[in-house]
Amino acid sequence: MAFRFFLALVMAAALLAANVAGSYAKDMFEEEVDKEAVSVKLAREAVAGGYPLVTVDELKKMVDEKKPMLIVDTMPYEASFKKEHIPGALSFEFPIEPLAQWDPAKTGGKSQADFEKLLGPDKGKLIVFYCGFVKCTRSHNGAIWAKKLGYTNVVRLPGGIYAWKGAKFPAEEVK
Template sequence: MKKLIAFLAAAFIAIPAMADSEYPDISINELKKAIEEKKVAVIDVNGSSSYAKGHVPTAIDFAAAKSDLASKLPSDKGTLVVAYCGGPTCSAYKKAANAAKELGYTNVKHLSAGISGWLQAGEKTEK
């Protein structure tokens, strides 16, 4: 009986975590490769002030582009779109991911490492 209760408790904890992974994660290395190949649209959701201090190369400033995001993204709705925010505990990326999805983009992912992970990995930023 204790095993059953433990299993059910674990299942109830796992279900919200699974719901939170609506957008698949992309690694820093995968994102770097996509940027090098010019096969991705990257969206920074950290705010214009943070964006100005440094962002993932090619990233769009979501705060500045929010009202006109469609014109900033590629016309091909199958293009990889990656949204990110501060780091693994930040969920602000969902605003941009949801906006891209609502615009019809079908390959939307999340850089869960965020800008903090990008910097910790020693990657360069643009200003």
């Protein structure tokens, strides 16, 4: 008898938990509003920045074909790049908030000259910027600044390292 009471109590608690969780979950229509907001924000950034977007599958194909390019990870070195990054990527930190004026305090202590040195003298070379995930805007700042400095073949990988790993592509770490 005690076992049945205990089992009934556990089932009631499970049903209550499922009902409470369900009341906080968004339905498919509310989720679509969120997706739309993120998508439109990303599209507006790309249009304003004057650069195209690339998917992880497209970037992986370019990497596999050994297409000449520079891949720049814009996440903080210690907290992110050192732990995992797209193979062959170089690190140059950018802030999440818009960077209208260059500020070394917001770029990991690095100057605009440091950034130009990383990018190199070939203004037509393919440069791919990425950060953590679609909502992250560090890669947007990197792409914008490369364009401001006259680089013409700049693209952004909006899904960043999360999408790269989500596609089950290998990541590197600094040893």
